[in-house]
Amino acid sequence: MKHGILIIALVAGMMASCGNAQKENVMNENVALENLKTRRAIRAYQDKMPDMKLIEQVTEAGTYAPTGMGRQSPIIVAVTDKATRDRLSQLNAAVMGGENDPFYGAPVVLVVLADREVPTYLYDGALVMGNLLNAAHAVGLGSCWIHRAKEVFDSEEGKALLKEWGIEGNYEGIGNCILGYPAGDAPAPKPRKADYVRFVK
Numbered sequence: 017m018k019h020g021i022l023i024i025a026l027v028a029g030m031m032a033s034c035g036n037a038q039k040e041n042v043m044n045e046n047v048a049l050e051n052l053k054t055r056r057a058i059r060a061y062q063d064k065m066p067d068m069k070l071i072e073q074v075t076e077a078g079t080y081a082p083t084g085m086g087r088q089s090p091i092i093v094a095v096t097d098k099a100t101r102d103r104l105s106q107l108n109a110a111v112m113g114g115e116n117d118p119f120y121g122a123p124v125v126l127v128v129l130a131d132r133e134v135p136t137y138l139y140d141g142a143l144v145m146g147n148l149l150n151a152a153h154a155v156g157l158g159s160c161w162i163h164r165a166k167e168v169f170d171s172e173e174g175k176a177l178l179k180e181w182g183i184e185g186n187y188e189g190i191g192n193c194i195l196g197y198p199a200g201d202a203p204a205p206k207p208r209k210a211d212y213v214r215f216v217k
């Protein structure tokens with residue numbers, strides 16, 4: 017009987033110390049912070065369309081970005097149609113005077129536009145882009161901000177696309193978040209500059 021009590025006490029002690037170790041792990045390896053730190057710009061993609069469910073999870077995360085006065089000035093256009101994706105790629109490349117695919121073969125483009133009538137639209141749109149990039153990483157997809165959305169949607173061809181998509185109003189292209197399954201390993205991050213954070217205590 018004495019042995020029985022001793023064994024129970026030992027097992028209980030082991031479980032308690034295991035619980036503490038888990039708690040420490042959670043504190044040292046916060047999943048959300050780890051996700052922010054390990055996301056990288058991905059510039060090579062597999063020729064495989066991600067599951068629609070994953071794309072929806074990413075776009076939903078985008079809609080939860082903070083916006084000035086909560087006015088939700090941005091919109092996200094999720095392009096999975098290959099012909100439209102290729103058209104956007106051509107228009108984007110043309111801004112640089114080139115023909116190479118600026119979307120690095122990614123099958124999905126999430127175009128973020130924001131309503132110029134809202135004073136905080138640029139900040140709002142950039143935060144939506146940030147959410148999309150980080151959410152993509154969280155669900156195992158690669159992503160990269162591809163610029164020149166402003167030039168594309170200020171052009172006549174870009175305006176025609178907006179009309180085709182039924183988007184009316186004074187929208188500015190903020191960025192394109194390309195999405196897909198990464199091909200190969202993510203690049204290592206550049207070291208952070210020494211004076212990035214300055215504490216005033």
Ligand SMILES: Cc1cc2nc3c(=O)[nH]c(=O)nc-3n(C[C@H](O)[C@H](O)[C@H](O)COP(=O)(O)O)c2cc1C
Pocket residue numbers: 055056057058059160161162163164205
């Ligand atoms: C405003 C902005 C515009 C960007 N435009 C492009 C682009 O047009 N093409 C590209 O390959 N990467 C683009 N990037 C991705 C950056 O080059 C990338 O985030 C940077 O090199 C840091 O790498 P990391 O995201 O892996 O930390 C852009 C990023 C931002 C924030």
